Amino acid sequence: MGVASYITDHAKKIWDVWNLRGAILLSLSLQAFLILFATFRKRASKPAVIMLIWITYLLADWAASFAVGLISKSQFDRPGPDNNGDLLAFWAPFLLLHLGGPDTITSFSLEDNELWLRHLLGLVFQAIAVAYVFYQSLPNKLWMPTALVFLSGIIKYGERTRALYLASINRFRDSMHTKPDPGPNYAKLMEEYSSKIEAHLPARIDMIPEPNKESRIPNTTNSTAMDDIEVVQEARRFFEIFKGLFVDIIFSFRERNESRDFFHRTKPVATLRLLEVELNFFYDILYTKVVVVRDKFGYFWRFVCFGSVEIALALFFFMDKDGFGRFNVKVTYILLLGALALDVVALLQLIFSDWTVSALKNPKKHWVLAAIIGSYLSLKKSPWSDEEEEPEIRFLAWIKRHLFRRWSRSISRYNLIDYSIRERPQKIQTICDRVGHSFSKIIVLMGLKDFVDHMRYSSRTSFTKELWLFIHQELQDKSRLANDLGSAKRIYSARGEWALHNPHWNELLPFVTEVEYDESIILWHVATDLLYSTATETEQSNDCHVGFCKDLSDYMLYLLVVQPKMMSSIVGIGRIRFQDTCAEAKKFLSRKELSPHEEHKQASDYILKVKTTVRPVDVKGDRSKSVLFDASWLAKELRRYEDQKWKIMSKVWVELLSYAASHCTATAHAHQLSKGGELATFVWLLMAHFGLGEQFQISEGHARAKLIVKH
Structure with a gap:
């Protein structure tokens, strides 16, 4: 005591x-x-x-x-x-x-x-x-x-x-709102015009177009060759123009054309650097x-x-x-x-912030400060370059990669077949399996099943330069076709059909036009995975589109399953459809013997071997929302295109990604800025700069009306 x-x-x-x-x-x-x-x-x-x-x-x-x-x-x-x-x-x-x-x-x-x-x-x-x-x-x-x-x-x-x-x-x-704009004084003008007509005076109204004056800072930078300081300054300029994106402000076609022309002249890697800095400005005003x-x-x-x-x-x-x-x-x-x-x-x-760099009026005059800031900005620059650079010291490269980058430079992945294999019931259970099963029951009772699954089955992979070049090229090509509001809206609203407009690919159109958007994501995800798992090593290494399809497929499923807030405005019963598809896959694979080292490939082979001469919905009905064997049917259709199938699929995936990015709420994009950033947010901003969207609705300003009376 x-x-x-x-x-x-x-x-x-x-x-x-x-x-x-x-x-x-x-x-x-x-x-x-x-x-x-x-x-x-x-x-x-x-x-x-x-x-x-x-x-x-x-x-x-x-x-x-x-x-x-x-x-x-x-x-x-x-x-x-x-x-x-x-x-x-x-x-x-x-x-x-x-x-x-x-x-x-x-x-x-x-x-x-x-x-x-x-x-x-x-x-x-x-x-x-x-x-x-x-x-x-x-x-x-x-x-x-x-x-x-x-x-x-x-x-x-x-x-x-x-x-x-x-x-x-x-x-x-x-x-973001400007002062209320009542427009020209129509009532006064018409009153004067009517009085002149009643007095039998020859009068007419001439419309003098509004001067094409720019309310923004004029662009004097050569967008094809920008140093680090110019990148920040241009990003600040476009940030000031487009910061209303986060609160759904509409923009004029003059702003659209200015941005579109600039980004068409800018190389893809420089474009990504601009977007990184611009999103950093968005992050600062929202969270600091x-x-x-x-x-x-x-x-x-x-x-x-x-x-x-x-x-x-x-x-x-x-x-x-x-x-x-x-x-x-x-x-x-x-x-x-x-x-x-x-x-x-x-x-x-x-x-040393981007705000100070963007306010530097004459870098050549303040060359000492510009040199110091430029050296600091070089640490934040993307490791990709359009020019050959000296190889970096490993330690310096690590610092640039982890301490000074502007976003995570990685994309998340989630795979339906992998999830189904690891969650399927085991015929013979070891002690570890029984302990894990008991633990899973506790997790379910606590309501943490989804959270734990997201942690266990989500992974990340590096965002490659080749993938960015491909996405940029696809969106740039569409932007060149979007010369008027109608075509811009059609491209903006496309979720696969634009990529399949070629007559040779018309047989694939029902898999995007006759299904819901969330259903098309799961369909194309499973089909992509089935084809990827059964592809030869030579095919995977020789065709860059194979890797593009795999990365975008897993990323889009990740958005659908793990980031539902980013998809909530465009998907319907995506979560139910995912669960039903997983349930059918687990039930099907639980009766199969899979070797530990090749279980994914074997599972894909088993699924593809199932005959799909009759549509699954005609056999099962529509109570279950599973699309497992519909995806197998799609994979078999894609096989008919042989070497062209990966190019077709990669174009469809970019379109599915751009549709999700552009139709996601601005608030959801803003949320992701504080969580490492999302590829979808970069695509969303890039589409806005390319003029692909519905936010451009002001075609021209007011004209000045002048009453002319002839004597």
Whole structure:
């Protein structure tokens, strides 16, 4: 009993000493982690990375609020050598600084932006709590540095709240709207015209076309040869034009033609670099403080914040610190120096941001700064190049690939046959199988089956230059045909039929025109996988379209199954159809013997061997939505085209991808910017720049009407 009491008392003493100090230091550490690593979520698609940043984001607010509560509670405790009321009151404003958060992350998801009013109330209540702590400590010999840090904390917390408000969907949409446009004064003109006619005066109305003046920055850049700084500046220019995409703003044909002409002249790799930077601008305005920091008031308040903390540090350094306790003084210095260090890091990030680069008016005049920024931007450049480059040091290549890339540069994969093979019932169950089966039951009861399946069966593969060149070429060819609104809408609405317009491929049209969109994805996915699994190694290595089909097929199924929000506006019962197809595949394959090393190929062979002379729906009815053997039928039809089948399929897959990308909601695309990015988002933005979409609806501006009277 004595030992237990000793341990309890010892633990209580440790808690009394470290609870407040530990919470404050934890809060500072979480801020440091977020300012350094929060941006990794836009370039890393691994769930573990996203989860770590999410947990840190939540803990940061909790730790700061918890520490404020502990300080408030400590005001009622009797002061001692390790518990000085003046020092505790000085610590409290630092927690307001922490609640303001780093510049690199204001919200974790778009929904957080809609909670700006909650953060405003939090600012009011936390400010009152800190002010109360300071009031309780009066008279306080640290009142001056405390007031300075309090001012800095209010500014930082206010910046975060304002950034959330400006990034909320309604406010962001309102910022895109111009003043109401009533058009020419029709009533007045007609009144004057009628009066002249009634007076028997020869009058007529002449329409003077609106001058073709550009409201945007003129394009003076040679798009075929852009350096890193010019890429950022052009991306900023098109970002300012097309940022209304995320809130469904309509655009004029003048803007469409400007963008279309520019991107037709730009090489595919340079185009991808432009899209990367442009989407980075979108990410910044939705998830960071960039909107409130990058203006004259933002710079002023940043100067006030930094100066306040710096003066507070100087005052504390020259102050008599007797009675504070050595450890408490060290904690105070850590808080002061930590606040300054975070501001310095934020300043460096601001200097080397794309926003600063885009504002650089004359790089040749400021050649030293341009050279430094250009070297930094080269780290962010895609590893692909249209020109031959010197081979890089392995370590430098790793840094560029993981630390400075602008998005994940990978695409996700999900395979229906693989899933069905691994989930099918086993005839002979080992102990491991039985344990796994029991575990699966627990997962189902907890409602986590889909989440676990997504983690187990999703994989990622690198996004290759060859695949991008193919997608770019297909969309560019369509853009050249979309010279008028009608053809642009037909291409925009095509989901496979445009690619199959060749008379030799008409027999494949029913597999895209007579089925729902989600059904066509599963049909073509399974058919692609059946043909890929049974293709020879020579066929796979000699025809690049084989790899394109495989990657796009698995990626589209991933979007359908794992990212349903990106497909919710265009698919119907896709989830049910996927489950029914998997159920039929598992039932069929459970009766087959599959060798461990070739089970996928053998499963594909078994499925293809089933006779499909009669349509499956005529035999099974339509209660089950499975399309397993419909896909087998499609695969057999495709086999008839021999060497042409992979080219046909790759074109269909690009069209299915572009249909999904262009019909996905803008909000869903915005969500993916903070999760490593999606290929579909790049395709969506590329289609907009190529003029493929329904957002171009303003054909011309107002003409100026002039009343002419002949005497």
